[in-house]
Amino acid sequence: MPETTKITIDPVTRIEGHLKIEVEITDGRVTNAWSSGTLFRGVETILQGREPEDAWLFTQRLCGVCTYVHGVSSVRCVEDAAGVSIPDNARIIRNLLMGGLYIHDHPVHFYHLHALDWVDIVSALSANPGAAKILADTISPSAPTIDFEEVQTKLRTFVNSGQLGPFAGGYWGHSAYQLTPEENLIYAAHYLYALREQVKAAKMHAIFGAKNPHLQSLRVGGVTCEKQVTSTRINEFKTYLNQLKDFIDHVYLPDVKYLASKYPEWASIGGFNNYLAFGEFQNGNSPWDNYLPGGVILNGNLAEVNDVDLSKISEHVERSFYAGTSARHPASGETIPNYTGYDTKDRYSWLKAPRYNGEPMEVGPLARVLTAYAKGHTDMVKLVDELLTQLDLTMDNMHSTLGRVAARALETKLIADQMDNWLSQLNTGGSFIVSPDIPTTGAGAALNEAPRGALGHWINIDDRKIANYQMVVPSTWNLGPRCSAGKKGPVEEALMGTMVVNPEEPVEILRIIHSYDPCLACAVHIIDTNQDKTYTVQVIK
Ligand code: NFE
Ligand code: MG
Secondary structure (H helix, E strand, C coil): CCCEEEEEECCCCCCECCEEEEEEEECCEEEEEEEEECCCCCHHHHCCCCCHHHHHHHHHHHCCCCHHHHHHHHHHHHHHHHCCCCCHHHHHHHHHHHHHHHHHHHHHHHHHHHHHHCCCCCHHHHCCHHHHHHHHHHHCCCCCCCCHHHHHHHHHHHHHCCCCHHHCCCCCCCCCCCCCHHHHHHHHHHHHHHHHHHHHHHHHHHHHHCCCCCCCCEECCEECCHHHCCHHHHHHHHHHHHHHHHHHHHHHHHHHHHHHHHCHHHHCCCCCCCEEECCEEECCCCCCCEEECCEEECCCCCCCCECCCHHHEEEECCCECECCCCCECHHHCCCCECCCCCCCCCCCECCCEEEECCECCECCHHHHHHHHHHCCCHHHHHHHHHHHHHHCCCHHHHCCHHHHHHHHHHHHHHHHHHHHHHHHHCCCCCCCECCCCCCCCEEEEEEEEECCEEEEEEEEEECCEEEEEEEECHHHHHHCCCCCCCCCCHHHHHHCCCECCCCCCCHHHHHHHHHCCCEHHHHCCCCCCCCCCCCCCCCCC
């Protein structure tokens, strides 16, 4: 009889929110997997009865990471219900703010949330800093000069103090870590360097969004940052953008490619073959005309990209902690919490299970990159082909953990480069906002590509108040549980078959999970099972 072991990772760290992953391992490979969101938040319910124009201020608080996306989805959703077309300037500002978010989130994911699955920080202590400098120059000759000795001393102080902080609890010394001490030191140095760079993206947000996170300049009908759209402020934005473009070109992209070259087997591990993208960075007023196009890819078949049909989306709850068993379209979705206890044979997650035409779909950078590639997006085709040639990989290798990590970096470059064009399209004397006429009764939907993937908001308005509000969120698509048909969610499926060398230190599992950049705060949009208390919160108007 083969021996089966169960591993539970709870909570999964270096993500946003509360995620538990369980896998069964038989003969060293994953033979079953369950992904569970362990916290209910209930933002959809909180919105009922409120003013449609106010919804974005609540939805934006869904998450402290991808804050802006739930703001912009919400105003778009109400604009759809009101039949409002926003001015070009508002559309362009929204593209710039979304672009700023991509440039912020993606490097933060690579360096601060994911890199330590590949980089052994403790090994960096035994590196030769001089040799690291020489190697760093060959990986990227134009990278900023870094004093590797100083970085090593900083790390040593950390380790000697016994306070590893963000580096505590890693599987340091595990045989799956394949980098040399010098390579580890370079990535450790860039981990610290990237912390400073992300501040610049936040400052870009503050220019047209007033603050970060949770930008302030959105309104149903447009944006309110008209007074900031001056040549001085545009130049300030451009200065940060140019610095970040340097960082992306000379640090982030070379680091991703070099890492991929050191872990080539991961270009065949952790893939999932169905992809959904809604499209983002609107070219005009149609939600379907975007710089990054939307589309549906099934079974990895890039020769056939179907248009998205929103009527094919449903959310299943049969294996989730919600009342009922019927799958519903989000326009008539329900969020009725019903905690029945964690049971992998029955209900086991606070995430619903979104499906497209009954199929689980991966969303996110890889879905966007493959959709754009398959649709012949010239700049994307160039970037992907260049990557595959440099790494001696084929298109099939994109359906993998490394494909996902690389896709994130490629789209960061693409969008950062495109932002110059959007800046030049701003018309400083033009209009930025129109007055919406909110209907007494109506419905709206809005699509979006959050950094982590396809995002949809649906609103029903009755008596000029929100009657129902539903959000179907990227991490719900990626990390959702089984559906009524028993099909696993994308991450559950991507984990299947993975070899785990040491079940006590399942770094291989973390590599796959983290490659999706999970955000459970978004995905389950307070439960206290011990005391079972209900808290009453008074909101003062
Ligand atoms: Ni909280 Fe989010 C993004 C959204 S992921 S990070 O990007 O929507 O589910
Ligand atoms: Mg929802």
